[in-house]
Amino acid sequence: MSNASELEPPHTLDEVSSQQPARGKAEARSDSKKIWIDLDNSPHVPFFAPIIEELEKSEHSVFVTARDCFQVCDLADLLHLDYRRVGRHYGKHTVLKLAGLGWRSLQLFPEIVRYKPDLALSHGSRSQLLLANLLRIPSVTVADYEFAKIWMMVRPSWVITPEIIPSDRISSAGDRILKYPGIKEDVYVPRFKPDSAVLESLGLASASDVIVVIRPPATEAHYHRPETDELFSAVLNFLGSKSNVKLILLPRNDHQGQEIRHKWAALFANRQALIPGQIVDGLNLIWHSDLVISGGGTMNREAAALGVPVYSIFRGEIGAVDRYLASEGRLTLIECPQDVPIKLQLKKRIRPVLKQYQKNRTLQGIVDQIQCILDRTN
Numbered sequence: 260m261s262n263a264s265e266l267e268p269p270h271t272l273d274e275v276s277s278q279q280p281a282r283g284k285a286e287a288r289s290d291s292k293k294i295w296i297d298l299d300n301s302p303h304v305p306f307f308a309p310i311i312e313e314l315e316k317s318e319h320s321v322f323v324t325a326r327d328c329f330q331v332c333d334l335a336d337l338l339h340l341d342y343r344r345v346g347r348h349y350g351k352h353t354v355l356k357l358a359g360l361g362w363r364s365l366q367l368f369p370e371i372v373r374y375k376p377d378l379a380l381s382h383g384s385r386s387q388l389l390l391a392n393l394l395r396i397p398s399v400t401v402a403d404y405e406f407a408k409i410w411m412m413v414r415p416s417w418v419i420t421p422e423i424i425p426s427d428r429i430s431s432a433g434d435r436i437l438k439y440p441g442i443k444e445d446v447y448v449p450r451f452k453p454d455s456a457v458l459e460s461l462g463l464a465s466a467s468d469v470i471v472v473i474r475p476p477a478t479e480a481h482y483h484r485p486e487t488d489e490l491f492s493a494v495l496n497f498l499g500s501k502s503n504v505k506l507i508l509l510p511r512n513d514h515q516g517q518e519i520r521h522k523w524a525a526l527f528a529n530r531q532a533l534i535p536g537q538i539v540d541g542l543n544l545i546w547h548s549d550l551v552i553s554g555g556g557t558m559n560r561e562a563a564a565l566g567v568p569v570y571s572i573f574r575g576e577i578g579a580v581d582r583y584l585a586s587e588g589r590l591t592l593i594e595c596p597q598d599v600p601i602k603l604q605l606k607k608r609i610r611p612v613l614k615q616y617q618k619n620r621t622l623q624g625i626v627d628q629i630q631c632i633l634d635r636t637n
Contacts, residue, residue, distance in 0.1 A: 291318045292633050295376035295396075297367075298325040298342065299384035302557035304334040305447045305542075306382060306401075309619075311340070313626045319633075322374045324367060326386070329511055333538040343370060346386065348512075360413075364390040371396075377636060380629065382443075388413035397636045401625065403443045404556060405429060406576040419628050424579045437628040442580055444557070444564045445621035448542065451565070453613070457543040461507065461535060468505045469549045469605050471498060475510055475519065476554030476572070487554045490572035493596035494552055497603070499526050504605060506532040507544060509558075549608040552593075556581065563589040566611065570603060 294314060298304055304325075311321050323340060325331050328348035335342050346366050349359025363386040371390060379391035379398040389412055391398040400415040405428040418431045422438045429436050463470060473494065476487040498504050506526065510516035516534050526532035542561060545551055551562040551569040556578070562569035563584045570591045571581060577592070584590035591602055 291320065292377040293320045293322065293374060295371060295374060295379045295387070296321060296323045297379070297381045297384040297387035298323065298331050298335060299381060299386070301329045301331050301334055303382045304331060304338060304340070306443055308338045308340060309447055309450065309622055310626060313622065314629070317630070322376065324370065326363065330538055337538055337540070345370065360385050360389060378633060383407060385410070385413045388415055397632070399629065399632055401443065402429070403580050404578045406578060417632050419625060421580060423583050428579070437631065439621055439624035439628060441621035442560055442564065444560045446619070446625065448561060448564045449619055451542045451546070453546050454540070454543050455547065457539065458547050461533060462530070463505055463507070467503065469503055469607060470505050470507065470547065472507045472509065472544050472548040472551045474553035474555055474558045475508065475515055477511060478515065484574045486574035487572055489596060490574065490593055490599070491554055493599045494572060495523055495526070497599045499523065499531060501605060504531070507548070508532060508534050509541070510534060546610070549606065550604070559590055560584065568604060568608065
C-alpha cells in the first residue's frame with residue numbers, strides 16, 4: 260500500500276479484475292512462455308494479481324495454483340483470479356511441515372507435468388520449489404525477508420529482492436540475484452481505492468472511536484518467537500482498558516481466532532473487539548483505521564505504504580525492509596511490553612487525499628526482471 264514516487268492510478272478490485280485479458284483469447288507470440296505461479300500465503304494474492312495481469316498483457320500464459328490456507332483462496336476469489344486449489348496447511352511442527360511439503364508437491368505433480376511450464380514463480384513457495392527442482396523447471400522467488408530459511412532442496416534458480424536488501428544477505432549466487440525498486444507492497448497499493456462502507460459493515464460507524472486494526476503473530480511460522488506473543492497480550496490488555504478504542508482483529512486461521520475470543524472474552528462481549536465474519540479488503544480496513552499493529556510483516560508495510568501509523572510487535576530478526584521503514588519514521592518497533600503504553604499513540608487520524616500516479620516503477624521493475632529471466636531460459 261506506497262512509497263514509490265511514480266505509481267499507477269488507483270482502481271477498485273473489480274476494475275483491476277475486469278482489465279485482465281481473457282486467458283487464451285490472444286494468439287501467442289513466438290517468444291511467449293508458460294509461467295506457473297503458486298500462491299502459498301495470503302500476502303501473495305494481492306502481490307501477484309497485477310503481475311499476472313502484466314505478464315498476460317505480454318501474451319505469456321500464466322497458470323496459477325493456490326494453497327487452501329490463511330485465506331489464500333478467499334482472497335483469490337475476491338480478486339477474481341483463475342486458479343487451481345491444491346493442498347492445505349499441515350501444522351506448525353517441523354515433522355508435519357516436512358510431510359506436508361512433500362505431500363503438496365505430489366499433489367501439484369500431475370497439474371504441472373500436464374502444463375509443462377517454462378518458469379516457476381512464487382514468493383517463497385517451498386512446495387513449488389521442491390517440485391520445480393525435481394522436474395528441472397527454472398524457478399524464481401521474489402523475496403523481501405532475508406532471514407527466511409532456505410533448505411537445499413528448495414533453493415530457487417533466481418531471487419528477486421528489493422534494492423534495499425544487501426545481496427550478501429541472500430543465499431544465492433550473486434549473478435542470480437536481481438533487484439527491484441521500492442517494497443513489494445508498492446506493486447499493488449497504488450491500485451487501492453477507499454470504500455467508506457467498510458466500517459459501517461462491521462458496525463463501527465462512531466466518529467469518536469479510535470479504530471485499531473490488529474494482526475496477531477504468525478504462530479505457525481518458522482520465524483515465530485514467544486516474545487511476539489507476550490507483546491500481543493500486552494497490546495490487547497492495554498487497549499482493552501481504553502473505552503474509546505475499538506479493535507478489529509484479523510486472525511490467521513480459525514483456531515487462532517477461537518483462542519483470542521476465549522482469552523479476551525470480555526472485550527468481545529462488550530463489542531470493544533471484533534473479528535470480521537467474512538473476508539474483507541485489508542487495504543480498506545487499514546486506510547479507515549487510526550493505527551495498525553501487527554505481529555507480521557506485510558500488513559505493517561501496507562500501512563506504511565498508505566501513510567497510516569503502524570507498530571510492529573514482530574520479535575524475530577528484523578529485516579532490512581522494516582529497518583528502512585523504521586529509520587524513515589514510517590514504522591515503529593515495539594520491543595518490550597513496557598513500550599506499549601509509551602509508544603502507542605491513540606488518536607484519530609486525519610486521512611489525506613490519495614495521490615494519483617501514472618506509472619508503477621516497482622511493478623514494472625519486477626515484471627522486467629521476470630522477462631529478463633525468461634530470456635535467459637531460452
